[in-house]
Amino acid sequence: DQQVKQNSPSLSVQEGRISILNCDYTNSMFDYFLWYKKYPAEGPTFLISISSIKDKNEDGRFTVFLNKSAKHLSLHIVPSQPGDSAVYFCAAPNSGAGSYQLTFGKGTKLSVIP
């Protein structure tokens, strides 16, 4: 049973426009969410996170929005740049005792077209 879902395998956006990547979750116990960015042949890198006590967190061009009632979060990239082309993973920590395990979505491949 997939607890973190990214239903769009890919997304293409024109340079300068907004990219919106979506993530849904099923476990209402999740209280923290993370976004990772992954370039080919590299490890994932942490991008931005949000606690469930907030509904928005912003870091430069990246903003994550959390809608707890809908169990939905989204990552907005404004403006999109060609260097943003990568696979983006949404993740949430499991509530297991002290293991700090993360459950990842399957990822969305973003292509920013110059």
Added chain:
Amino acid sequence: DAGITQSPRHKVTETGTPVTLRCHQTENHRYMYWYRQDPGHGLRLIHYSYGVKDTDKGEVSDGYSVSRSKTEDFLLTLESATSSQTSVYFCAIKVTSGNNEQFFGPGTRLTVL
């Protein structure tokens, strides 16, 4: 990059052979993780460690074993590699002072023929 290295970076092996992948960290973090990444599956946890000689299974642990005899090294072993274990393997650490962020190594691409 949180001082994480993985070796080897690439390996081709044959079905039935044993394979060991190494993850090395330089900052004495307690928690270490092994993931595999496959198309259509994202990142899936294989095993993790919460201290020297303390390990536990993740979501896809069948066919894998791990060992952690020193804080800085976390080894992943495929006792008898199968073609279904062809994948990219990532090691990660959780920094002691952080929230839930994990930081990843560069990955090992393993091909089992």
